[in-house]
Structures are given as C-alpha cells and as structure tokens.
Amino acid sequence: MPDREPQNQQRPPLGGSSLATRLASIGLVILVAATAFTYVNGTLDPQRLTPAQIVNQLEKSNGSFPGYRRNHPKGICVTGYFDSNGAAALLSNAQVFSSGRTSVIGRLALPTGNPYSPDSAVPIRSFAVQFTQANGQQWRSGMNSMPVFPVASPQAFVDLLAATSPDPKTGKVDPAKPPAFFAAHPETQAFLTWVKTATPSGSFVTETYNSINAFVLVSSNGNRQAVRWSLVPEAGIHSAADVSAGPDYLQKDLEQNIAKGPQRWNLILTLANPGEPTNDATKEWSGPHKTVNAGALVVNADIPQLQGACRDINYDPLVLPNGIESSDDPLLAARSAAYAVSYLRRTSEVGQLTTAPGLEKQP
C-alpha cells in the first residue's frame, strides 16, 4: 500500500456544478445496478416466459382451487416400495437400481385442472413417484398414461392452454382457437391421434405410466445412456369405467384393488438408440429399442391426498439421485420451474384446505 498523507481534515466544499455532476454520477451507478437486476428478474423483459406465467395460465384455464396443485389437483396418495432386481445397475450408479428395496411415496391423479372433475373427464391418468434411497438422495418422477406430450416447448404449452381455455366473458372456448393452434403446431399430431382412440379407463392399476421426457443414466464408470421409462402394470388389461360407482370411481376401484392385495408395476427402461433425439417429448421412439426391466414397484396402501404424505411433495422431475440426470428436453426445466411456483402458492394456502368444510367435496 502506498504511503499517504493524513487526510483527516475536511476537503473544501465542491462547487455547485461539480457537486451536481458527482451526485448524478452516483445516481447513474445505482440506476445501472438496479436496472441490471430488474432485467434479470424479468420485470424489464416482458417477452420472456417465466415460471409464474405458466402457473398463471394454468390458474386462468382451470379456475382457482386454493391449496391444491395447479395441475392434476385430483389425486390419491399411495405408499409402497420398489424392489430392484439389479438389472439397471450397470447403466446407472443410482442406489435405487442396485439390488434391494427402496421406499416409495406416490400419487395417482387425474390430469385435469379441477380437483372435483369426474374421473371420466379425461382419458389420461398420472402417477407421480418419489423413491427415497437409503443414502437420503431422492428420485421423483411424474408419469402419464399417454405415450407422448402434445407439445415440445414451454411456450407452446402455454399457448395450448390459452387456445383451449374458456373465454372469461362468455365462459366458452372460442371454437376457432383450438383448430388454429393445432394447425400451427403439427407436432401435436401424435398426441391427437392417440387421444382420439383413448377411452377413460376404470382403474389406475391397469394403466401404463410413461416418463415421456427423456433422462440420462450415468454409470459408475461415467457412461451416459439416454432413456425413457415406464411403469407397466402386472394387473390385467384395461377395463371400462364403472360409471355407476359415481364420479370418483378410480378411487373406489383403487381401494378395492389394494384391499385385495399389493398392486405391482414393472419399471421398464427404454434405451435411446445412438443419436436419437432426446429433446422432443412429442415423438415416440419408434422401431426396435433395447429395454431393461429394472424391478417391481409395489403399492400396498392408499390414503386420501389431504391426509397423505404425498400432499406436501413437489413431484419435481429434476429431483434426481446421483446416477440419473436430466436430458436436453426443454420441458424438464420448465416443469421444475413451474412446479416450484405451484408448490409455493399451494403451501401458502394449506390453512384453507384443512378449514374448508367437506374437504374433498365441492361446495
């Protein structure tokens, strides 16, 4: 440090114009810093899609149901375990794939935006699973019974919601909007073709649930293998809905099935062929693919979601253990970001859930 003269005495006051320039310079420095911050947090960048905008659009499309998930709000908690057979341990060093048992908290749900939807409202069912490894790391996966997602990007998802939601003034969907959206988004064809033939099933336990998004398995020697996974039921084939059991027939069916005995699914990993794209959830991986049966997921108890352990779990698809990583699919980061917003909003409203009369019944 250079030697300096003592400078304790006050310097002579600055002249008027000099003072003004220096004050303005300080103001400018502060303004630049504040502007940079407001740009980064999105305030000055209205074109950018934010996680909050995705959830706002869901709330706009679905209506407001405080305390519930902003998507797939109707569901049932289940618990059980995953028995790994060790077959996937060569592909991934995640503890869940070494031979042995991992405990599981899951949630079977209806992919609508309303916790009071009748189970026949959509032909899709979803299964979210949290595996808690003995070492404390977790793997969370939200799976759906459809083979592909309608769109490939977060922006297209928001546009799809906007095009298919009722106009707040008329209460009806503008009939021109959905066809216009689907025409502008040819990637939706695979989903539309599937959904035309799909019928609402009468049971959660006969459904196959697909990760849809791709992930990357990392082995102990660093090999990386892109995969998608599915839970394939051991229970019999798809049954038609028993509509006489009322709008909540899936829950009744699940209770009856679990009362008879544990329900089992096999966790099937589908390995991407070399060079296969992993960033497009609208496309099935067609043609021959190597698959690995990693073990059996067993569900042996169910409990209503407001009393169950699944209620306060954010099934963020990017909560992954060492040995499973996200892929370049842009939907994954968007799901993670939007789920975090939904989770904060609904955890701020849990008081309204427990004080609401009739809990699961629509007022």
Added chain:
Amino acid sequence: MVIAMLFIGAGIVASVSERHEWLLSLHKPLGIAILLLVVIRLLVRLTTQTPPLPSNLPYWQILAAKASHYLLYALMFAMPLIGWAMISAAGDPVMLSHSMQLPSILAADAETFSFLRKAHGYLAYLFFLTILAHLAAALFHAWIRRDDVMQSMLHGKDRR
C-alpha cells in the same frame, strides 16, 4: 459473490429454460460457500478493530453506517441458512451437486416452507437495496466528501 448470488436468484425465479436448472445448481453450493466465508468474516470482524469513521461525520450518517453494516452481516448469515432450511422444510434432499448432500436442518412442513421461501425472496430484495445504499454511501464518501472512508474500505486499515 453475494451480488452474483442475488442476480442468480433473480434469474432462477424468472426463467423456464435450462438456465433455470443451471443457475439453481450454482446457487446452492455458492450459498453454502458464502455461509462458511461469512462465519470466518464474522470471526475476523469480532477480533480486529475497524477503521474509525471520520470524526466530523454527522450523527445520523454514523448511525446509518453502523445499522447498514449490521444488516449486511445479518443478511449474509441468514440468507444461506434460510435457503438451506426452506429446502429442508420442503422435504427435498439438500443436494449441492449430483452426489454431495447436506443433512436437513428442519422437519418437512408445508407452512414452514412457504414462510421461509417467501422470506428468502423478500430478504433478497432488502439485501440488494441495502447493497445499493452501501454503494451509494461509499461513492458519496469518495466523490462528494472526498474523505478516507473509501480508501479504508478498499485497502483495509491505514497503519501509519
């Protein structure tokens, strides 16, 4: 580092792209690093003398200088702890990298999570505003008062 964290945090809540994932993976280990550094810094601060403020500084400015320092230290210490606690309260594993995991410091609880998560956000704004005020005051000392304060901030105590 702290300023980078505030910007990273603001970026996390405003992006849906891979950037979100990347920023989050930076945010957590950096937060813990700051927590460790701030503990060291507090020890240093408590065991050494701070350079005196100019003797002719008005009383309210002395008060503001002291208060803003306490606030900066409190926030540097509290922000990483609140972040750690809120991840714990969400029931999420506290992962600093693909394999490095810290223990949870709170039991999972939805309402606790929501309180801590909001506090983390609001306090980040308070932190940023305090840093801006600190910066403005430092420049005021350097450019308007032209006293020794900026020199002592940048180069440590002036021993003659």
